[in-house]
Amino acid sequence: MTTWDLSRINILIWRNIMHQFRNRTITNEVVTLDYVEFQNCKLTDCQIQYGGGPFAMTKSSLLGCTFHFVGPAKKTVELLNRLGILKIDPDNWRMRPIADEHDG
Numbered sequence: 045m046t047t048w049d050l051s052r053i054n055i056l057i058w059r060n061i062m063h064q065f066r067n068r069t070i071t072n073e074v075v076t077l078d079y080v081e082f083q084n085c086k087l088t089d090c091q092i093q094y095g096g097g098p099f100a101m102t103k104s105s106l107l108g109c110t111f112h113f114v115g116p117a118k119k120t121v122e123l124l125n126r127l128g129i130l131k132i133d134p135d136n137w138r139m140r141p142i143a144d145e146h147d148g
Contacts, residue, residue, distance in 0.1 A: 062079050062080060062099075064080075064081045065081070066084060067084050068085045069086045069088070070086070070087045070090060071087075071089060072090065073087075073091075074093065075090045075092050076092075077092060078097030078099060079097050080100075081100040082099075082101045082102070083102045085101075085104040086104065086105050086107070087104070087109055089108045090110075092109050092110065093111075093112045093114060094114070095113075095116060095117050095118075096116035096117035096120065110137065111138075112134075112137075113134040117134075118135075121134040
């Protein structure tokens, strides 16, 4: 009987359909995270939309961005707010500056 590593297969599948940005600086743009991979990118003062799909960020930073959660991601944020785990507005959440933990 063959054993399949489904997590690895899923990663290979979504990596093949992901849009990739490399070595980019993106400022004051509307950016959708779902199915996007960022490598060595800097997003500044962007409106980030996230619906719950896969995404990847490697050696990238988000500075002064505002998040707009939609679809399943918005429902998850609403649930976490009701449970008292989060206290954010899913329609307009401004983040504090952070950088990828792999940045040197």
